[in-house]
Amino acid sequence: MNFADLHLHTVFSDGTYTPLELISESEKVGLSAIAVVDHDTTSGIEPAIEIAKTKNIEVLPGIELSAEYEGLEIHILGYLIDYKHQGLVEKLAILKKNRIERIYKIVEKLKDIGITLDPQSVFDIAKQGTVGRLHIAKALVLEGKVHSLSEAFQKYLGDKCPAFCLGFRFSPREAIKLVKAVGGIPVLAHPYTLNNDALIPLFIDYGLMGLEVYYPEHSQSMINFYLNLARTHDLLVTGGSDFHGDAKPELKLGSLKVPYELVEKLKAAKEKLL
Ligand code: AMP
Ligand code: ZN
Ligand code: FE
Ligand code: FE
Numbered sequence: 480m481n482f483a484d485l486h487l488h489t490v491f492s493d494g495t496y497t498p499l500e501l502i503s504e505s506e507k508v509g510l511s512a513i514a515v516v517d518h519d520t521t522s523g524i525e526p527a528i529e530i531a532k533t534k535n536i537e538v539l540p541g542i543e544l545s546a547e548y549e550g551l552e553i554h555i556l557g558y559l560i561d562y563k564h565q566g567l568v569e570k571l572a573i574l575k576k577n578r579i580e581r582i583y584k585i586v587e588k589l590k591d592i593g594i595t596l597d598p599q600s601v602f603d604i605a606k607q608g609t610v611g612r613l614h615i616a617k618a619l620v621l622e623g624k625v626h627s628l629s630e631a632f633q634k635y636l637g638d639k640c641p642a643f644c645l646g647f648r649f650s651p652r653e654a655i656k657l658v659k660a661v662g663g664i665p666v667l668a669h670p671y672t673l674n675n676d677a678l679i680p681l682f683i684d685y686g687l688m689g690l691e692v693y694y695p696e697h698s699q700s701m702i703n704f705y706l707n708l709a710r711t712h713d714l715l716v717t718g719g720s721d722f723h724g725d726a727k728p729e730l731k732l733g734s735l736k737v738p739y740e741l742v743e744k745l746k747a748a749k750e751k752l753l
Contacts, residue, residue, distance in 0.1 A: 481739035483513065484719045484732070485539070485691075486719025487721075487732075488723045490523070492519070492609045494517070494726060498530055501527065501732075502531055505536055509733065510536065512742050514538075514539040515527045518544075522607070524541075539559060542658070544649055552638070553654075555654040556665070556666040556717070557665055557666075559745060561661045567661045577647040578647075579610060582598050582614075582615065589635060591641070592635075594624055602614075612632070613628070613726055664748055664752075665686060666717050667679065669694045669721065670690055689745075692705040695721065715744055716744075717741055717745070
C-alpha cells in the first residue's frame with residue numbers, strides 16, 4: 480500500500496527543511512506523496528515539484544491559510560490549487576508584507592514589557608520564509624529570554640498574552656472562497672483546535688469540502704467523530720503530520736501516514752470542480 484502525508488511545512492514558511500531536504504526525508508520514511516502546505520505562501524511548491532521530478536515521490540501543491548472567526552484561529556488548507564494564479568500570487572505578496580509589519584508590532588509589545596529583541600534577528604531566522612510567531616519564539620530562545628518555544632507562546636506570543644498580535648487573517652468564508660477560486664479543495668485543518676464543532680456546518684455552507692481527520696493531536700475518539708461527521712456531510716477526509724522540521728522537534732516526519740487512496744479522492748473531487 481502507498482502512503483501520503485498531506486500537511487508539511489518548509490523553510491518558505493516556518494518549517495526548517497528546504498524542499499530538497501523534505502523530499503529526501505519523505506522518500507526515506509516511505510511516503511509516495513506529500514503535500515507542501517506552507518502558511519500563507521506558495522513559494523515552496525515550485526521548487527518542490529521540480530525536485531520531485533527526479534525522485535520517486537509526488538508533490539501536491541497546497542497552502543495553509545490563516546483565518547479568524549470571532550476570536551478563534553482557524554486554518555484552512557487548500558489542496559491542488561493553481562499556485563501560479565496571478566490573483567493568488569498578488570494577494571499572498573500583500574500578506575507577506577503584512578507579516579513583516581506584524582513582527583515590528585510584536586517587538587514593540589515585547590519592549591513595553593521589558594523584553595528587547597532585535598527584529599533583524601527574527602528576519603535572519605525566517606530567511607526567505609513568511610515570517611511568524613514561531614520565528615519570534617526561536618529568537619527569544621536563542622537570546623535566552625525563554626527556555627523553550629512553548630514558554631515563548633505561553634508567556635508572550637499566545638492568544639491573550641501581552642505580546643499577542645493577530646496580524647492579517649482572512650474570514651473563514653474568504654479563505655474557503657479563495658481556495659476554490661484558484662481551483663483548490665478547501666479543507667479544515669486540525670479541527671480539534673477549533674474546540675467548537677458546531678461551526679463546521681457553517682463552514683460547509685461557505686464551501687468547505689473536507690476535514691483533516693488524521694492529525695497527531697487527534698485521539699482515536701476524535702478521529703472517529705470527525706470520520707462520522709465527514710460521512711454525514713459528504714466531506715473529503717485528509718490527514719498529515721504538520722511537520723515543521725527542527726522548529727517542532729517532537730514531531731517526526733513519517734509519524735503520520737495516510738493511505739494514498741485519500742489523494743486519489745482529492746484528485747477526483749478536483750476533476751469534478753473543473
Ligand atoms: P503565525 O502564523 O505567525 O500566527 O504563527 C503560527 C505558528 O505558530 C504555527 O506554526 C503554530 O503551530 C505555531 N504555534 C502556535 N502556538 C504554539 C505553541 N503554543 N507552541 C509552539 N508553536 C505554536
Ligand atoms: Zn507553522
Ligand atoms: Fe495549522
Ligand atoms: Fe500547519
